[in-house]
Amino acid sequence: MTQRLKATDVVIIGVGMVGSIVAKELAAAGYKVVGLERGQPRFTVPDFQGPAVHDELRFDIRKALMQDNTKEAVTFRNKVSETALPIRRWESFLPGTGLGGSHVHWNGQTYRFHANDFQLATKTRARYGAKFLDPDLTPQDWGVTYADLEPHYDRFEYLLGTSGKAGNIKGTIQAGGDPFESPRSRDYPTPPQKEPYHGALFRKAATDLGYHPFPQPSSNLSQPYTNPEGVKLNACVFCGFCERYACEHYAKAVPQTIILPVLLKNANFELRTGCQVQRINLDSTKKQATGVTYIDGAGNEFEQPASLVITSGFALNNVRMFLLSGIGKPYDPATGKGTVGRNYAYQTVSTVASFFDEDVNINPFMASGASGTLINDFAGDNFDHAELGFIGGAFVGAVNTNGRPIQYHPVPPGTPAWGKDWKQAVAKHYNHTVMFSIHGSSMSQRQNYLDLDPTYKDAWGQPLLRMTFDFPPNDLRMAQYVTGKAIEIGKAMGAKQVAGNPRKGPYTVTQYQTTHNTGGTIMGDDPATSVVNRYLQSWDVSNVFVIGASNFPQNASWNPTDTVGALTYWAIDALKNKYMKNPGRLVQA
């Protein structure tokens, strides 16, 4: 039996980074907000404290902070002709769960996308011609521009306290920053983190080759910081336990350290944890949502009526919520019609390992998740693609995020995978290897999409999300090209041996790559090719908004978090200043 609860103004599905920021803003504006979180409440104290928080077996290997895939998995196949199977153990990507969401276990790498990225389709055709793109690719403009988002990027970075060096302030290039970045209105809130030795080696080699190295923007802070909400963060100690872990030092910007202390004090907000939302309920016209139905930890079912529903979960879960609720038309790859689940994209990540002599001590354990040194010379459209036969690019960086003993053991190609020789190679190379990340864009493609699995169900009896994905040939050509450039940098650093590992197909879910899953509820100007309008409002159900990386029409060369944060404040601005004053469609199609 379903218990019907008292109506509220706003219900938020997923109290992670997006959910807590949206909830804070709307509660402060006077609206009654209920936040539904499927996972547990958790805080820096007592949940993230040492020494237990550095348990590598528990967090790295057994993935204690991740979505429980014995209850709720994702099924996967490379192509439509295959049968998808559930991912029983997260490897390729790591969706989190619990208060604070996946943001709790991020590495803190905080990049803006470039102006070109938001108008990718238009700009690519203008520069390279209409026939340049592979016919299967489906890049789209976002419906917002970099200029629209700049104030919101700025606000989000100041919320986090991001440590970095501007490369372009209002059009003036700044020495030491990234000269390719689109103009920002002011510098980062805190200076860059200290540069580890591997970054110094990379900086020198990249400079000698004529590139433009800059410090990785980090939300593991270089110094103590009080954000505009009045919440204090501490300085990072370079312990090397960021991604897959929570930070015990209040030094990594996550909801617990930037916004939750303010949100949870607001009487207009009510947090309910252990609540598994089943669907967004629609009225008989299917044009208005009436609230949501959820099941609590004891198995009781509730209906929470609300005037406005905001889906702010992990990208994949946002898409699934729309599909489970029957909002919009599911994408059909055979016809190209339908929008929900369309343009699923990922990230094309390659690596290069540079092996040095044993008198060069890299000390990989002494790192934060974002204390690397990078170049953007081969990212986005910062280089001429006319003769290259692909679009997109990658940043190249010496990004040694950790030296954790179970997971980190680089060995040269040809080393046996186990046994005495492997052990000897691990001991020999552990402290004398620099790892590069070649972190590349991911183009959307007709064949890649998300829908509901016809066979497999979650612990509550609902269909799992099905992922159909393989790397577009365009992206593999990009990976090959940029990895070649990265190998040249490794050699210029003086490494004895440089091993490049350009990303190759087929995509596999059994090997860690990145948790940057994007698309499926994409934004745009045309309801025929997008799920939400430029304000992240559903074209079909005007009192439902969805905010997250699921809004990206394709993925750019950089980590998505900063752009998700910018979109969050952009949508909040529209909610507070437009929608709440006059609920209804903000854009007429």
Added chain:
Amino acid sequence: MNALARSNPIALRLLLVLALPSAALAADPPAGDAARGATIAATCQGCHGAHGEGVPATGGPRLAGQTAEYLGAQLHNYADGRRTNPIMSAMAKGLDAQKQADVAAFFAAQSAPYAARTVEPAPEQLARGRTLTRVGDESKQLQACANCHGPDGAGERYATPYLAGQSAAYVASAIKEWKSGARHGGEAQMRPVAQRLDDQDIAAVSAYFESLGDNAH
């Protein structure tokens, strides 16, 4: 920094972990010689004890078994003004880098029984100290001391000192120096923590660490 990192991973760890944001070590510190350090240590006895057991009545902390890296860095900090103390500033300035390293090596090699307790904390105070050092206090956004100083103040080689068995008066005065901003060389980490501690919590933490003298070093 390149030469430093190449030859001495520990020194670079100190540089980053102990001394953010200001660089504590401009160059590799020389290797210390404990035997030579023993001669210098004779002048330290009055306040630190013959084997570094500490003399709480003088305010002199326990030094026995602290790492040479930590002790050497403190002498360096006293010598260049990052830390100040009427006696220690003068002492440290009188020692060149080699002598600082020697005396640090001497005390690092010592083991000594714990000095007598100086405080008799009430059970509630001890419990508060245990909670703060092991778990922290979310209402103050205050992390556990254990994150850096090790379980029950056992120390975290090489940069972070042990606090178990340290005299309560010394720990309290050190926290207050961090809090006021008087002490440098690690303030990026310690100052925000100290600022979240009021006098009662400083007393509780200090009493708790002193009570852990049986966690031998």
